[in-house]
Amino acid sequence: MIPLCVPNLKGNEMLYVQECIETEWVSSAGKYVNQFEEKTAEFTGSKFAIAVSNGTSALHISLMLSGVRAGDEVIVPALTFIAPINVVRYLFAEPVFMDCDEFYNIDTNKTIEFIKNETTFRDGTTFNNLTGKRITALMPVHVFGNAVDIEPLIDICKERNIKVVEDATESLGTFYNSGNLKNRHTGTIADFGALSYNGNKVITTGGGGMILTNNEEYAKKAKYLTTQAKDDEVRYVHGEVGYNYRLTNIQAALGVAQMEQLEGFLKIKKHNYNYYKEQINQIEGLFIPETPKYADNNNWMIAMQIDSKLYGKDREELMAYLGENKIQTRPVWHLNQLQKPFAHNQTYKIEKAFELAENTLNIPCSTNLTKEEMDCVINTLKK
Template sequence: MIPLSVPNLKGNELKYVTEAIEDEWVSTGGSFIDRFENDMARYLNIEQAIAVQSGTAGLHLALQLAGVTNKHEVIVPTLTFIAAVNPVKYIGASPVFMDCDNSLNMNISKLREFCKTECSLTNSGLVNNKTNKVIKALVIVHVFGNMANMEELMKIANVYNLKIIEDATEALGTKYTSGKYSGKFAGTIGDFGVYSFNGNKIITTGGGGMLVAKDSSLAGRAKYLSTQAKDDSLHYTHNEVGYNYRMTNLQAALGVAQLEQLEVFIETKSNNYFYYKKLIDGIPGLSLLEFNKKTRPNYWFYSIVIDNKYSVNRDQLLEELNKRNIQTRPIWGLIHEQKPYLSEKGYQIEKANYYYKQVLNIPCSSNLTKIEINRISEHLKDINSQ
């Protein structure tokens, strides 16, 4: 079986985890947590990063710190993993679903049109004319490591007073190489950025995530809230409701070792992407999804788009490849069609419906070999010729 996306643990992972165990610091205290946070901040060229239990926990904290309450709405994509949207519900706010563009990221043109024609800018903020609720924030997801159009998004945010939360859970290492934000990493442009280290991400801690904030005082508050809001840790004084959201030292030990290898992983995934592209471009009906040309992507996931020139549809191709021991996955089910969100509003969702039916993710691990890529490509050709 060629798996879809698995960890690459060939660095100092065992050494650092063993050190943490020998020091008997295995829970939410220990030197590796501080080290991982400092290493991440240094990598991203920012002041501070806060290690948390998951990307979802980071998003929950970011929404709270952005001032979102149960009286507000939050603009979100429909084409994403549901974890990007569930924290909106944790707070009791309402999501407003937005369509995607051809990059699978949020359609910024439709977002601008929605803000201009469906909302009113008031002293209280941007008000949805249909619900009379203030739209407080927007969650932008850099889908599969591909940078969304942050230049245009930040213009809209400035006009309409929206807090921007970057879900960079799939995009660690992706950065602009030209334009206004040249040199800036995904997750460091908006008001908040969130990263994930789940087992299938470009680096992993088994679980865990990281939260960053443009306002350093809010980063400090995130750390406070993530550690049960302790005002006096000796006498267990808590003046607010906090969360058990702190990363463990064992996870952080893995993270330190993984971050040491991130640039090597990106280089490997870039080489594999272009090798795939050369082979897949010669197969009628298939194309490899492009990345934003103004960026150095992390090439986290490789997505093929299947059109009617190919001999089978997405589901048939998925089934056939899995039979041949090649693990593939469809894109996520659109969130506005999921049962918990059927009563929520969406705006002109069209392209997301198309891409949901046409996109298939193929093996993309950083330890994927050219021999395996050749095998996958040959099977794609063979299926098309049947």
């Protein structure tokens, strides 16, 4: 089987993890946790980076520190993995679903239109005209590594006192290459950014995540909340309800070894994307879309679009056929406003997300992928 997206652990991973075991520093303190945070801050340009147990916990704490409270609302994309939507409910708040643009990301124009036309700004707070609830945060997701057209969103959210949490879990390595945000990495633009090191991400720690912020107060509070909110570490005095969300030294050891290889992985990802695009776009009915021109992309996941009439098979048929030929693929996530827990939440003009959810298939994109394997995928698609 050619897998969809699997880890690549051929650097110093074994050496560093072995050191954790030999020194018995295996738990939630140790030099690798600090090193991993430092390396991540340096690479992304974020002032602060706080290592946590996974991307979901990074989003949970970021949203909490954004001031989202029970009964509030958070604007989120319809098309994305469900984790950023679930964390809204962890805080007893409700998601409002937005459509996506051609890059699978939250539609900036429609989101601005929604905020301008469907909400009211009163006494420093934005209220949803339909529900009367406070809208306290917006959570754009840089889907598949494609940078969100984020600057206009940041601007309107500033005007409307809405905090922004960037879900950059899929986009480590993506940075803007033009305009005011030139050279700024995804996850470092808004109030908070979240990274994930789940097994399918550009780099992995098995499971892990990172909170990014440029605000020192937020950073201190994030570290405090993710380490059980200890006011006195010796006497175990806790000033707030805390969380056990800290990354372990073993996981961070993997992370440090993976960071050493990140630039190389990004080169491979880009090369594979370009090769697939060149080859697959010659096949009638199949299409690898462009990535946003305003950013340098990490090309985390390859999204292939199918025109089923031209190609002669629809997405489901093609997925089954590739599976029979030992090629693992995945459809885009079931849209979030259709998921059972969120089926009654508000949606705004969702159109494009339906189209992309129906015609997109993710194809193998691991950094381990050989040319022979890519050719096997391409030739099977041709057949």
